[in-house]
Amino acid sequence: MTQLSHSRRLRRTPFSKGVEDFGVKSYTVYNHMLLPTVFRSVEEDYHHLKQAVQIWDVSCERQIELRGPDASRLMQHLTPRDLRSMQVGQCYYVPIVDETGGMLNDPVAVKLADDRWWISIADSDLLYWVKGLAYGERLDVLVDEPDVSPLAVQGPLAEDLMADVFGDAVRNIRFFRFGTFDFQGRNLVIARSGYSKQGGFEIYVEGSDIGMPLWNALVEAGKSMDVHAGCPNLIERIEGGLLSYGNDMTDDNTPHECGLGKFCNTQAAIGCVGRDALLRVAKEGPVQQLRPISIEGDAVSVCKEFWPLLSDGKRVGRISSAAWSPDFNTNVAIGMVRMTNWDAGTKLHVETPDGLRTATVQPKFWI
Amino acid sequence: MTQLSHSRRLRRTPFSKGVEDFGVKSYTVYNHMLLPTVFRSVEEDYHHLKQAVQIWDVSCERQIELRGPDASRLMQHLTPRDLRSMQVGQCYYVPIVDETGGMLNDPVAVKLADDRWWISIADSDLLYWVKGLAYGERLDVLVDEPDVSPLAVQGPLAEDLMADVFGDAVRNIRFFRFGTFDFQGRNLVIARSGYSKQGGFEIYVEGSDIGMPLWNALVEAGKSMDVHAGCPNLIERIEGGLLSYGNDMTDDNTPHECGLGKFCNTQAAIGCVGRDALLRVAKEGPVQQLRPISIEGDAVSVCKEFWPLLSDGKRVGRISSAAWSPDFNTNVAIGMVRMTNWDAGTKLHVETPDGLRTATVQPKFWI
Helix, strand or coil, X not given: CEEECCCCCCECCCCHHHHHHCCCCEEEEECXXXXXXXXXXXXXXXXXXXXXXXXXXXXXXXXXXXXXXXXXXXXXXXXXXXXXXXCCCEEEECCEECCCCCEEECCEEEEEECCEEEEECCCCCHHHHHHHHHHHCCCCCEEECCCEEEEEEECCCHHHHHHHHHCHHHHHCCECEEEEEEECCEEEEEEECCCCCCCEEEEEEECHHHHHHHHHHHHHHCHXXXXXXXXXXXXXXXXXXXXXXXXXXXXXXXXXXXXXXHHCCCCCCCCCCCHHHHHHHHHHCCCEEEEEXXXXXXXXXXXXXXXXXXXXXXXXXXXXXXEEECCCCEEEEEEEEEHHHCCCCCEEEEEECCEEEEEEECCCCCC | CEEECCCCCCECCCCHHHHHHCCCCEEEEECCEEEEEECXXXXXXXXXXHHCCEEEECCCCXXXXXXXXXXXXXXXXXXXXXXXXXXXCEEEECCEECCXXXXXXXXXXXXEECCEEEEECCCCCHHHHHHHHHHHCCCCCEEECCCEEEEEEECCCHHHHHHHHHCHHHHHXXXXXXXXXXXXXXXXXXXXXXXXXXXXXXXXEECHHHHHHHHXXXXXXXXXXXXXXXXXXXXXXXXXXXXXXXXXXXCCCCCCCCCCHHHCCCCCCCCCCCHHHHHHHHHHCCCEEEEEEEECCCCCCCCXXXXXXXXXXXXXXXXXXXXXXXXXXXXXXXXXEEHHHCCCCCEEEEXXXXXXXXEEECCCCCC
16 A cells, blocks of 8 residues: 545535544545545455445535436437436436446436436446537536435445434435435435445435534444444455445446446337447347456455456456455455356466466356 | 545556556556556655656546547647648647637647657546537547557666667657557657656557556566666655646646746647636736745655645745755745735745745746
8 A cells, every 4th residue: 555645526425524533544536536446454344234324425425416307318319227217215226338338337316206316336437428419419407416425324324323313214314215304404405325245325405514423423323233344345346246336347247247237228229329339239248247266375365457367378358446355365356357258167367566476257246 | 645545437547557567556546547657665765756757657648639620620620839840750738628718638748640640648537628619619639538548668778678679769759749569560749848857758649458468578678777666756746837727737727827828829729728818818917827946844744635725824826846955955836926915026825734934936847
């Protein structure tokens, strides 16, 4: 690790003070904003996430708001996922692609009303794409980034903590659904979602001024539950097969290559940019795809750049994320593998900074 | 300062190895890429930049390439600067605005041919805006990010070093012009430009594979000139009035507010997105504008978020960048100030993490 130089350009969040009070040790930068990565240690944070409850400052999941008569039309132009049957109150994971079917982002779409949506984005300025399209197509829609900063509550005790602060009704929120709940006189959107497999919620905190009051209320209510500040955990997210845009995929990749074909109803997604390209891909199938991969030997280094995957010395893919898993006692990884070598059980070699290692394509993620 | 967690998402560059060999101490993240910020210390780097010559890994100034019959038309749609008289071989600093005249980026446009441009971008995914516009407007143009990584050579001895490696012809390159020069059989675009006021060049390194060979050639040739790895220097760039997108301005601001009105020929920029809004702004003039501002007292902290500027206790602006200047023996800063208080010599107060300080609007930057 090296030092991070701070500046106004790396935006602080409504919860930065809370994060610092918990002694954040390390950050990454995500959507021009600070995202904590370590509090106690990656392993300690990992164990705690699986046992208790954590409050995550994920303000960096910036929202794009679409408002106006053409909002739903524009939303369908953005994604090959069929949105026709989506109800107000639902969240959909939606691949967003360019005209060639290359992934531009993999956000969650939140349908607030027929003419109002939020798109909760991964790490790219999707706002620019959406604004450019809306302008170019002369659509009747307002597109901007509202003052909304998600705060996630994740872990097995998340529901108890949330019920303490927002009342028992939060227990009724179903997965990838949301409701609105009162906090100090404000209506906040709360969804059952989050970037872990441990269960939990994301609170769309509208209005920076209530950021710290809410943070403090959660910390106070969670004292008996061993609550702690946390953050998306590298080990847990790889175990769970949660992809990271910019790490595991870029605009070079189609949704099908990323294993997101099940979110593409391209035939039905009338008006979707990239539809022609994706129909072709859906017909032929991808020639490479993301796979869970285990890497033998002791803990590997941090994956800072692609590690080549080799078969008989020939390059057949690359690892993009890797970490030592204490619970599964192996290195867990995500990698793009060519179809010639992607069957479960296939043995490969991977060039890591720690030397050449044996790797095995897994039948499924570690969940 | 805190730690930075590395990952594939924070892209390394063709020169990362060279940067590490020089003992880079700290990074920022810029266009999803690592940008060094400190080698020896910000002050030591500053003095050295003004005396010798530095090699800067500014790969994060990613290029957007426009190619095709509509390339020039699209380029003019992007900016209120009149491009009609721009020649092949010229570089233009071009504000890029959205439909309301809000700044999306402040890049340098490089005209390679009538139907081929590079846009050398500041810190936002301008590629998405350009692609969205091109698609929405059905323009006949290819838009992508090529494998081009700028390497800057900056400082008073830059010309001597460049002449050593590329031959004396580089001395003939005029400011904001470029030529093509051979390095190991490759033609590289070299412009007289860069994000400092000390003079120098930017080499548009096309092809990552020649990154380290070129880096090494420059280091070798520069030994007698006390060459060192460097990077954009916070102190020097504030002294010189070089703005930083995301720090000093965002999409909330018009070019006129940023003092970039001289780069707006909005009347002539037919087709420019945001033309209507900017014509209105040009007529009325901005109500706030960026100004050089000195801050009294000893060295201030790093500016991580806006510092309010006050007059009689009332907020009249904010500081976005600040640093202690050893050469001018004061804190130098950039801030947005309302027209009621923007005249040179106006005394204000500024709320810094180091307490309330007296600040003075300056007649010009420190150059």
